[in-house]
Every structure is written in C-alpha cells, then in structure tokens.
Amino acid sequence: MQDYVKLLQNTAAHANGKKGDPIIKSDPSDKRFKDAAWEESWIFDYIKQSYLLTARYAQDLVDNINGLDPKIAHKVKFYTHQMIDALSPTNFWLTNPEVLRKTIETKGENLIHGLENLLDDIERGHGQLMISMSDNTAFHLGDNIASTKGKVVYQNELIQLIQYAPLTESVHKTPILLTPPWINKFYILDLKAESSYVRYMVEQGHTVFCISWVNPDGRFAKTNFDDYMMLGPVAASVEIARITGENAINCIGYCIGGTALSCMLAWLESAGSNKPSGMPAIKSATFLVTMIDFAEPGDLGVFVDEDQIQLLESMMEGQGYLSAGVMGTTFSMLRANDLIWSFVVNNYLMGKEPFPFDLLSWNSDSTNLPQAMQSYYLRNMYLENNLIQPNRLSMKDVPIDLRKIKVPTFCLSTQEDHITPWRSTYAATQTYSGPVTFCLSGSGHIAGVVNPPAKKKYGYWTNEAASGTAPKPANPEDWMKGATKHEGSWWPEWIKWLSQYAGEKVAPRDPAANGNAIEDAPGSYVKVRVI
Numbered sequence: 001m002q003d004y005v006k007l008l009q010n011t012a013a014h015a016n017g018k019k020g021d022p023i024i025k026s027d028p029s030d031k032r033f034k035d036a037a038w039e040e041s042w043i044f045d046y047i048k049q050s051y052l053l054t055a056r057y058a059q060d061l062v063d064n065i066n067g068l069d070p071k072i073a074h075k076v077k078f079y080t081h082q083m084i085d086a087l088s089p090t091n092f093w094l095t096n097p098e099v100l101r102k103t104i105e106t107k108g109e110n111l112i113h114g115l116e117n118l119l120d121d122i123e124r125g126h127g128q129l130m131i132s133m134s135d136n137t138a139f140h141l142g143d144n145i146a147s148t149k150g151k152v153v154y155q156n157e158l159i160q161l162i163q164y165a166p167l168t169e170s171v172h173k174t175p176i177l178l179t180p181p182w183i184n185k186f187y188i189l190d191l192k193a194e195s196s197y198v199r200y201m202v203e204q205g206h207t208v209f210c211i212s213w214v215n216p217d218g219r220f221a222k223t224n225f226d227d228y229m230m231l232g233p234v235a236a237s238v239e240i241a242r243i244t245g246e247n248a249i250n251c252i253g254y255c256i257g258g259t260a261l262s263c264m265l266a267w268l269e270s271a272g273s274n275k276p277s278g279m280p281a282i283k284s285a286t287f288l289v290t291m292i293d294f295a296e297p298g299d300l301g302v303f304v305d306e307d308q309i310q311l312l313e314s315m316m317e318g319q320g321y322l323s324a325g326v327m328g329t330t331f332s333m334l335r336a337n338d339l340i341w342s343f344v345v346n347n348y349l350m351g352k353e354p355f356p357f358d359l360l361s362w363n364s365d366s367t368n369l370p371q372a373m374q375s376y377y378l379r380n381m382y383l384e385n386n387l388i389q390p391n392r393l394s395m396k397d398v399p400i401d402l403r404k405i406k407v408p409t410f411c412l413s414t415q416e417d418h419i420t421p422w423r424s425t426y427a428a429t430q431t432y433s434g435p436v437t438f439c440l441s442g443s444g445h446i447a448g449v450v451n452p453p454a455k456k457k458y459g460y461w462t463n464e465a466a467s468g469t470a471p472k473p474a475n476p477e478d479w480m481k482g483a484t485k486h487e488g489s490w491w492p493e494w495i496k497w498l499s500q501y502a503g504e505k506v507a508p509r510d511p512a513a514n515g516n517a518i519e520d521a522p523g524s525y526v527k528v529r530v531i
Helices: 002-015 042-063 070-086 097-106 109-124 197-203 225-244 256-270 298-303 306-319 324-334 336-349 358-364 371-383 422-430 476-481 491-498
Strands: 150-155 159-164 176-179 208-213 248-254 281-288 409-414 436-441 460-462 484-486
Touching (some): 070 298, 070 336, 097 109, 109 336, 159 197, 159 225, 176 256, 208 225, 225 248, 225 256, 248 256, 281 491, 306 371, 324 336, 409 422, 409 491, 422 436, 422 476, 436 491
Parallel strands (some): 248 281, 409 436
Antiparallel strands (some): 436 460, 460 484
C-alpha cells in the first residue's frame, strides 16, 4: 500500500511535468513494455507500474504460502503466473498505447483485421483457437527448411531413416545415429543451412543418419514406448550397420529421443539373446536436454497428476491418440508471454499477419502421440518416476537398469530450459557407470541446442575437473561453482569430445549407392501435417 501511495504521488508529479524515479521497473528483457509511451505518458506509466506492483504482490503472496503440499504449491504458483500474464495491460486495446495509436491511425481497421485473423484461427482449429505464429506458406520442406541433402534409406511403420550426403572428401569411419523427439518433428535440427545441426555434423566429416518419426493416427493406438525404442533407434542401428558395414556407431538422443536412447542402452546391457541380429556396438552416446530422473520435472509437472492423466486418457480413448493441439497448448503455456500473448496482441489487436519465422513454423507443425505410449510415458516417467529405479521398468520383457550403461556419454543441458530443467537432467552424471561429460549451454530447450558457432551466442559451461571418469559432485550447484564459461556455441566442444570415438577417415558414403535409397530427404513421413 505504501508503494501505491508513492506511485500516486509520482503520477501526480509526472502529470505536472516532474517525472521522478519509478517505484517499480519492468525487467529489461520484458518485451511487452518496450513502447516509449510506457515511460513518457504519465497515464501509461501509471498503468504499467500499477500492474507490476499488483503482479509482484500476487507472486509474493503465493511464494510464501505455508503448509501446502509441494505439488499443489507449484500449481498455485504456476496458475497465478498464468493469470498475471493474461491480465497484463498490453493484452487489451484500451490500455495498450501501441494498439491505441494503430486504432486511431487506421480508424479501427486493425481491429477488424484482428477479428478476421481470430475467426480464421478458430476455423483452422476446427472450433478451437489455434493461434498463427508464423507465415507457414513461406517455408517448404526440402527447399528452405529440412534442406540438407540425403536419402531415405530405410523405413518401417514408425520411422523413416535418412542418410545425409557427404560434404567432405573423406569421413570418419564410425557413423552417427540421431534420434530426435517424436513429440515434434526432426527438422528442428535441420532448419535453414546456417543453423542446421545436421549439416554441421556432415560438414565436420561425419556420416549422419537421422530418424524421422511417423505422425501417428488412430491405427497406432496400441503402439507403446518400447515399440518406439525397438522400431526406432534399435531398428535404425541395425540398418546403419548393414548399410555401412560398420560394427559400431555413435548415438545422439534429443529430449524424449534421448530418454528412448537411454532405455536402449540399458536394454542392450541386459537383453542377451533378445538383441536383434546385426545390432552394432554403441561407442558413445550424446544426450541433448534429456531427462531420466523425473522427480523435479519443472513446470511440466503441473500438468501431471492422476486426475489429469485420467482426463487425457479419456480424451484419447475414442480416437487412439493425443491430438497435437493439446501438447502444443501445454508447451505454449510454459512461455505464455512469448508464445500466446505476443501473438494475441500482434494478430488480433494490431491486426497484423505473423511474419515468416522458421522456428515458429516448425513449432506449429505438430505431431499426435499414440494412446498407449503417451499413457505409459506420463504414468511411468512423470507420475511414478520409475525409469530411474533399477529394474522397475521392462522393455520387451527385459528389466532395465540405467546404472548398467557403460558407454562414454556427453550430456548437454541448457540453463533456461523450461521443459527439461538442467538441474534435473544433471542426474545422469550420478547414474551412468561409464565416463560422463556434462556441458551446460546458455538459453533454453531449443535455442540452447540449436546454437551454431557463427552466431556466437549464449555461451556454455564445462567443468574439466569433473569430466569423463572424474567424480561428479552430487549437487548440480557444486558442479556449476567449479565450471568455466566459454563464449559461443557448444558444438565445437562436442565435436572435440566426439573425435575420440569417431574413428579413422574413410571414403565418403553415398546414400544413393547400393540400392538403399527409397526417396529424397526429408522423406514423406515428415510431410504429414495434423492441420
């Protein structure tokens, strides 16, 4: 209340031409209040600071609740934050100076165009609001995104396996298998050429294979998590060995693809005669923002309890899958100002069309999730945290224990990850038996991973005293205290680490040779859109 009194006094002075220091400032990174009128106009300055004071009060209120179950307290904080974001004065035409100027300049045409955009988005979502984030017509798979050249060299009902064409005069002997998440499409790792992780690996002289997952419908209702493992990285590994003639490969897993990779490695340690014929050895494994211990899943944990899982299961019962829109909305809520409200203002209040942005175009190119797999994943990973427990889960009737994983691993996490928090992913350093190198990149779940060296952004941390076979601190904060920050991208650091397991140089491998090619990359599976 004292701050409100001070604000009223400052506002009265500002209205009379005597602007003082603000009572509360917006975060410099908060793009909502970048318009000059929020500072220059005493009316909008008052509106902004009044909102910020109320927001701070509400956050302090829920941060200091005692006696609540931690999960309930997390939900209260999360939804309070959602409410605070929704009630921002920037989200209403009458209290947004930029929208007001636009309305006066266009005599209200912006609001008419905004209504048209709103109705188009509702129609596109078949009655549900599906906010347009990018001009998707500007991007074409195989042309200006997912454009790294290659061939689909194998497929089954769940995957297409892409082999990329070499770009160097010789290549490392040991090929690489990339297992991306199936919650989104693989080409986040192969957007435009200058930011393509796939192309970067090929340019460094590696033979790269990448899984492209099918976009499932009701026919896949009974496809389970272990089916994704067997028909995904296991089947792909066998085919890579057959195509290249190599008896060992290096593996990379991204997000849930990394979780499946960890299951595969543990399964291989215990499968014995159940391993498929021709299965190669795994020389190394790279885990990108991968969780294996779900005890602290961050804000995603807000959406996982028995009641909510039962609700999702009832939604999936009739159609056999969880529709892409449900997961898309969930992920958007984790960054509501960036992925919801900024587009409400741009599209519906300003009446503008979203501009072409490859990352957001990919973000809207969502995938469905099979009923059996999604239910298993939510219950066994998020709700009961069974994966980290030795022999609690079985893959194809073989109990798995992640502690048995002995291959050298490189674990990348990102500092601002809202999907797989880095302090949770750090658990891998305390679990795997082989040498573990942990690396922390700046930024978040996508930008921290897809961070090409040329951009010289974000930086990354390593801890030389706790790499490889050296003991790792149990507490991630202790690891951070001993870490050194480096400028730029983690990609060259990882290439240096991978060189230990990449093998000698051999002649480049043509994906069109030996009659393996089925079609050009990126293949047909990735082109199936939900809407």
